[in-house]
Amino acid sequence: MSGKIDARLSELGIELPTPTTPVASYVGFVQTGNLVYISGQVTVENGTIQYAGKLGAEFTVEQGYKAARICGINLLAQLKNACGGDLDRVKRVIRLGGFVACTADFTDHPKVINGASDLMAEVFGDLGQHARAAIGNPSLPLNTAVEIEGLFEIN
Amino acid sequence: MSGKIDARLSELGIELPTPTTPVASYVGFVQTGNLVYISGQVTVENGTIQYAGKLGAEFTVEQGYKAARICGINLLAQLKNACGGDLDRVKRVIRLGGFVACTADFTDHPKVINGASDLMAEVFGDLGQHARAAIGNPSLPLNTAVEIEGLFEIN
């Protein structure tokens, strides 16, 4: 079962990490009907937060874009788990909620969250087109610069 | 197909703009089953952001209310598109997520987001009654004072 989406990920040079399971009273994702709700993902890579800080202060929009891409990859890792390993079961990326830790004068939240939106387009093509809200936050968990939650439809 | 809701909009003196399509890897709305998820709408009118700034600083609650109403009108424009032009297909406004750019001492977020909630009641009557979350943000995309996303059920 070497899938189409797995092949696409290889082509893009993306290796999905093992999704982290929260040591808490919540979980990485919940499925109800065909909908999969994925918990807010932060910029963790190999167990370490990347891009700890804020847009408008420590980080440029380009760095924020990369931070959002990491969150997107972590979303995909959870999603693969939700699909029992087969990402070809994804029917549609429905919604991303994008949170940007930033200063009060920062206004480029959309350009930051594009890092995850573009990833969905690269991986899923037309099925990756989603609704989205991008907002600013004074701070986020573990000082992550970006956090993104997702809603997906699967078969 | 001159609908009941179109007539109601005329009565209220509301002309829906052409919904803007993001030039990006996301879209204005996504439908899954009978649910329509609409992307966060800002205070754009005729291509220009109105009410750029923050509650508790540049703007009063009354101005914020008007800003939220603009976001609501932009939600309706996207929704009409999702309904193939026929707003009579709307069965229920399910949820609004309301984001208010504000100072740290501002506490009247609900009165601001009422600008969109009241609009839904005016346009859809009982079907406009929705669940809602209203929160504060240090800043929002393009410096908009208010951003609102929506979830709707349609036939």
Add this chain to the structure above:
Amino acid sequence: MSGKIDARLSELGIELPTPTTPVASYVGFVQTGNLVYISGQVTVENGTIQYAGKLGAEFTVEQGYKAARICGINLLAQLKNACGGDLDRVKRVIRLGGFVACTADFTDHPKVINGASDLMAEVFGDLGQHARAAIGNPSLPLNTAVEIEGLFEIN
């Protein structure tokens, strides 16, 4: 109809308040299909906001945890109403959206929102395991330190 979940609430010493109905154009909850969307709940107890202020300033993480638990109890009160009084109809806690009023250097949002997540686990056991997003906000309605919205599946 003295239910299993009601018994569990008694065991935990939790008495659900009468859910407040917003005096506004929105409501406490909306059901669509088997999904119940519950509006953002704040730290109101007996008509008064508890924990008015911010994490990182007035309140410790422990206090924030208790504030989140109050929001969680108010979610359950709304949910019971949505279930026509019978909480045994709850099939799954799907998602909590947790908002923490905090300073820009606060990073323990997850530990705060655990106050509501742990409550769901205590009350519903495995069915209480949910997806979650926890974020920071410069301020929240009525100066509440925590606000939480919820999505639930019911029979």
